Amino acid sequence: MALRKLGKDPESPSGGSPTIYLDDTKDTYLVQGLKVDDAERLAMMDLPAHETVVEIPRRMVQFFLEVKGAEGTGV
Numbered sequence: 001m002a003l004r005k006l007g008k009d010p011e012s013p014s015g016g017s018p019t020i021y022l023d024d025t026k027d028t029y030l031v032q033g034l035k036v037d038d039a040e041r042l043a044m045m046d047l048p049a050h051e052t053v054v055e056i057p058r059r060m061v062q063f064f065l066e067v068k069g070a071e072g073t074g075v
Contacts, residue, residue, distance in 0.1 A: 003030065007063030009056070018056040020063040029064065031056060 008019040018033035033054035036042060047053065061067050 007060070009060055011059070018060055020060060022065070
């Protein structure tokens, strides 16, 4: 497995998160962010028991390859 860090929040006070990664092997994104614990917000989602939700700021969308207009992993 080859994880590539695509970007982390430049406005993070601690400089450590949120962060977006690309798994080149599985062709999936991994998102590090704040775990959503708000029961009211979680109840609005059809969330299976084996999944969780993390929250990232809207400004982080810039790191997803499709938003950048990049093809594949050649970024």
